[in-house]
Amino acid sequence: MSDEYQKELPRRGEFVGRVISHSDFGARSKCISVELTGTAARVFARTKAGQFVQFSCRNLDETRSPVPLLRRPFSIGGVRSDGPKSNGPDEPNGDERLSFDVIYQLLGPGTRWLEQRRPNETINLLGPLGNGFSLPQQRQTRIILIGGGVGLPPMFFLANQLFRSGYKDTTAFAGIQTAAHFEPEIITRKFDECDCPCEISTDDGSYGFRGNAVEALEEFLGKNPDWQQAQIYACGPGVMLKAVAALAQRRGMPCQVCMEAYMSCGIGICQSCAVRVRDKNSAEQAVDDKPQHKANDKPQYKLVCTNGPVFDSREIMWDE
Ligand SMILES: Cc1cc2nc3c(=O)[nH]c(=O)nc-3n(C[C@H](O)[C@H](O)[C@H](O)COP(=O)(O)OP(=O)(O)OC[C@H]3O[C@@H](n4cnc5c(N)ncnc54)[C@H](O)[C@@H]3O)c2cc1C
Ligand code: FES
Structure with a gap:
């Protein structure tokens, strides 16, 4: 795929995915696999580990009982490129396809709604959100x-x-x-x-x-x-x-x-996910065994959803 073609894609978007499988991961945990096609598949092809999706855990056309109102965040547990989808013998090379996994623990109304989703049902989602882990430059790094x-x-x-x-x-x-x-x-x-x-x-x-x-x-x-x-x-x-x-x-x-x-x-x-961080210079100088607020630290706030969720561990003010 040419760079030019990739550059035109948005970094993230609101998409509709189709559930392709849903299995147990433990007594209170499940793994749901969601398929995306077309632009959504191309956008998600660039997902990095650490990024997440926001599922709308309700039917968006349900106006009488919009519960739960807020979307629920879930980490992306893996992405598979499934190749172009055949739309039948006349159109063997149709839309690109990709599926991703979310592994979740049953807790409240959002995850209970998710648990009820069956193959072929759809889910409205935002993603991929946040940054992701940066890999070491040297392949031999442990x-x-x-x-x-x-x-x-x-x-x-x-x-x-x-x-x-x-x-x-x-x-x-x-x-x-x-x-x-x-x-x-x-x-x-x-x-x-x-x-x-x-x-x-x-x-x-x-x-x-x-x-x-x-x-x-x-x-x-x-x-x-x-x-x-x-x-x-x-x-x-x-x-x-x-x-x-x-x-x-x-x-x-x-x-x-x-x-x-x-x-x-x-x-x-909304600013609901702010965490206190050190400024970059004092984070890099933090070398003792107590990663706590020092006199020369200048506390700042960052947003877990957009500046994170991945941070250098020295940057976070853990004791706040
Ligand atoms: C970036 C990110 C990635 C996440 N990835 C996953 C994942 O891969 N799998 C997974 O199972 N869950 C994940 N979570 C947590 C998940 O979002 C919540 O479990 C989910 O929103 C619960 O929704 P609910 O409606 O079922 O329960 P709610 O009724 O919303 O919550 C049930 C209980 O869980 C607590 N809770 C809800 N959200 C959080 C939170 N973010 N932190 C601490 N406690 C919380 C509530 O206070 C309440 O006690 C992630 C959260 C974030 C922020
Ligand atoms: S969740 Fe709204 S600003 Fe981060």
Whole structure:
């Protein structure tokens, strides 16, 4: 596809996707695959791991009960180019097609609506939103992925992008509360497909390492000092990201974190997703083991939805 052709595409858009499959990912988690065609497929072909979609979790023509009113954000867990769609024998090379996965945990009205979607039904969505992870320039860089709970889907996507781009030394740490929430075998298979070994930890010890993923990583680094120079990528609950950021800072390891925040618009208008950050210079100088507000820090705000969700871990003011 020529650069000229790609340049004309918008960065993101409002599209209608078609559900192509919907499967269990654990007792309270599902994986929904959504197909896009035409312009939407071409726009999403440029998606980077870390980006997300905003699903409208209701039928938009339902005016009497517009609940839930706000769209719901979900990370893109993987993208597949499905090739041109045949519109029949007279038009074998029709629209381009692409599908993407969202892995989600059942919580409230939005995810309950999503759970009811069946193959061939449609979903209105905005995307792809936010930035994404930046890959290291050197293919031989060692890479550590660490994901917790619903922070795992971007890690699956990133493992796939790294694998396809020729990065060979990647290892993953996956933290879940209990084996019943996310199927450990599916998690292992997802990373295996990308040649990425994965250590699973569960808070209750029901599978793998007993404890959290950051403790598992700390133990691994203690036993494997040659991984001390690795690039870390993390996504998960705030408390996990804060612990990963502290570990990275203590050990002088570069670390990018994919943040979650309460979101309304997802496109930089409502300001509901602001996080406090340091200015870039003091973030780069932050080298001690306490990534907290220092006298010369100039706090600023950034929006998780448009400036993020991926940030350099040193940039975030974790203690605020
Ligand atoms: C950038 C981003 C990516 C996300 N990716 C995923 C994903 O891949 N899979 C997934 O399952 N979920 C993901 N989430 C969280 C997801 O958006 C919420 O679980 C979803 O909006 C819940 O909607 P609901 O209507 O079912 O529940 P609600 O009724 O809206 O919420 C149910 C409960 O979850 C809490 N909650 C809702 N949203 C958040 C949030 N953003 N942070 C913390 N607590 C929250 C509420 O306070 C409430 O207690 C992501 C969130 C963000 C911001
Ligand atoms: S969600 Fe509205 S500005 Fe970020």
